[in-house]
Amino acid sequence: RYLVGRDPHDLENLFRRVYSSGFTQRPDVSGMGCFSALEMACWDIIGKEADKPVYKLLGGQVHETLRSYTYLYPHTGSVHSEDARGKNVYNDPDMAAACALEYVEQGFNAVKLDPAGPYTAYDGHQPRLIDIDLSARMIKAIREAVGNRADILFGTHGQFTASGALRLARAIEPYDPLWFEEPVPPDMPEVMAQVARGTSIPIATGERLTTKFEFARVIENRAATILQPDLGRSGGILETKKIAAMAEAYHIQVAPHCYCGPIVGAANIQLAVTLPNFLILESLKQWDGFHATLLKKKIGWQDGNVIPSKEPGLGVELDEAVCDAHPYSGLDLHLQMMQTPLMP
Template sequence: MKITDLKTFIVGNPPPHHGGRYFIFLKLVTDSGVEGLGEVYVATFGPHTVVRMIEDVFERHIKGQDPRRIETMTRRVYGTGYSLRPDVSLMGVFSGLEMACWDIVGKETGQPVYELLGGRVHERLRTYTYLYPKSGSAYPETTDADHVYVNPARAAERAVEEVEAGFTAVKFDPAGPYTVFDGRQPDLESIARSVAFVRAIREAVGTRADLLFGTHGQFTASGAIRLAKQLEPYDPLWFEEPTPPEVPEEMARVARQTSIPISTGERLTTKYEFARVLEQGAASILQMNLGRVGGLLEAKKIAGMAETRYAQIAPHLYCGPVVGAANIQLAACSPNFLILESIRTWGGFHAEILQTPIRWEEGYVLPPTAPGLGVELNEAVALANPYDGTALHLEMHGNPVP
C-alpha cells in the first residue's frame, strides 16, 4: 500500500464563522484508491501559502510511502532541513497529513482509529462550548456594548441557554485584548470585568456547569496571579494560558500560587514542548490541538506523558470538524481525558461540510464506530465555499495595549 496523490481544499467558513474564517482540509489517496482525510491548523501563514507547504511536504516525505509507517514519516518531517526541533508551522502541516494516514489505516483494517491506539475507554465524551453570540458574527464590533464578549449579563444568559441545552461546562475570555507585545500587567478595569463575568455566570448556572476562564497569554506571571486570586472564590475549572507559551517556567509560577488548575497547549507542538510544561509543573490540563501538535500518534504520546504526572487532556478546537473528529479519536482512547471542546452542538456549517455530522447528545459526543476518523468530507459543499482571501486564520493585535 502506497500513498500516490494529494487533494487540498481551502474552505471559507460562512457567518457566523465559528471556528475561524476558513478551514484547510486535505485528502491522501493510495494506490488502491483509499482516501484519508485530514485538516491542517496553521495560523502563521496565509491559507494559499499553507497549501503550497502541504504540497512540498507531501512531495518530499509522504508520496510513495506506506501510510502505516507513521513513526518513520514523523521523524523525517520533524528533522527536515536540519531542524530536529519543534516548528509549529511544519508540524501543523504534518498534522493534517498524519491524521489522513490514520484515516487510511483505519479504513484498511475496518477499525476506528481509537481502536488502533489502545482501544476505546470512554463510551461518551463530555464537551464544553465557548459562549458565542446567539446569532450573527463571531466577531462582533467592539463598540457594541451588549454582546456576550463584553457584557457579563448577556454572557450569563447565554451560559444558561447552553447549560439547558446539555452542556456541563462553558468557556469565556473577558480579560481583554491580546497582542504581540504581551505579557503585561492586567489593568484594574480588566480585572473587574473578569470578576464580574465569573460572578455573573456562576450565579446564573450554580453548580450545573464548570466555568472555563480563557485568556490568550496576555499577562506576566505576577499579573496573572493578581487576576487568579480574585477569580478563586468562584472556583473555575481552569485558568487557560495565563502567560505567553514560550516560557513554561513563568506559567509554573502562576500554577504554584493559585488553587485554579492551569490549562495550556493550543499554541504548542510536539511532545518536547509539552514535556517542558509537565516538567515545570506549569499546567495540569493539556489542550493539544490535533491539527497543530504533530498528529494523533504524537498527541497519544503526550497524553501518556501526562498520565505519569496525573495531568489530564482537554483537546482544543479553533478550526474545523476534521480536527474535531481527530480530537474525538484521541479522547476516546485516553484514560486521562477530561473534556472536549465543541463548536456548540456541531450544527450549522460544521455539519454541512461532513457527509455524516459529529454526533452530539445532551452535552456529550458519542465516538463514531465507522472506520478511520469516522467522518467524510462533503466535497460538493467544500468546493461551493472556496476561500480566496489572504488573512491569517487567527491574528493578534499588532500594537501594545495603551
C-alpha cells in the same frame, strides 16, 4: 515531499522525516501543522483499510461518551456580532450569562470564555484594572446564572506576566473556574509554573505547543495540571497519544483543544476515547450549523457529551462539494493581535 510515495502505516518514520527536515530537529509549528493534517489523513486510510475506527487501533475504547464544552458564541452573524450599544457575549456580563444558561439548558455542563481584554503583540503584559474587573463580573454573572450546573473555563491566550496573571486569578478564584488557560505566553513554562504555584485554579495549556518535546517542558516544570494539545499542530494523533501518556505518568489530565473544524474535531474524538486521563473535549457548540453541513453525517452529540462514531477511520466523511462551494476568501484570523502596546 517527505511523504510522497511512502506507506501511510509508517507513521514513526514519517514523523522523523518531517521533524528533521531542513536540518532543524526541533519543534516547528508550521512544519508540524502541515504534518499533523497529513498524519490524520494517514490514520483515516489505516482505519478504513482495517475497517475499524482509529480508536480500535490506538489501544481501544476507554470512554463510551466524551464530556464536552463550548465557547460562548453570539446568536447571529460573525463572532464579532454586537448590538447597537457595541455589547456582545465577550464584553457584557448579562449577555454572557444568558448565553451560558442557554447552553446549559441544551445539555452542556461546561462553558468557556476569554474576556480578559485585547491580545497584543507585546504580551505578556500587566492586565488593566478594567480588564480584571470585567473578567470578574463576567464570570460572576455566569456563575450566578448556571449555579453548580456547569463548570466555567477561563481562557486568556497567554496575555499576562506571571504577576499580572496572579492578580487576575485572585479576582476570579471565588467563582471556582475549572481552569485558568494559558495565563502567560507559552514559551516559558518556568514562568507559567509560578502562576500554578500561586493560585488554587488548575492551570491548562497546550494549544500553541507542538510535539512531545515542548509538552515535556511543561510537565517537567509542573506548569499545568491540564494539557490541551491541538491535533492541528501538535504532531498528529500518534504524537499526541505519546503526549497524553507522558501526562498520565504525572497525573495530568488531557483536554483536547480544537481551533480547526470538524475533521480535527473527529480526530480529537478518536484519540480522546482511548485516554485514561481524558478530562473534557472542546466542541464547536453541538457540531451543528455549517460544521454539520461540511460532513455527510454530523458528529454525534447528546446531553453535553460527544458520541464517538463506530465508523472506520476518523468516523466522518467530508462533503467535498460543500467545501468547494465555500472557499475562504478572508485575510484575517478570528484571533487578531493588536500591533501596539496596550496602555492603561
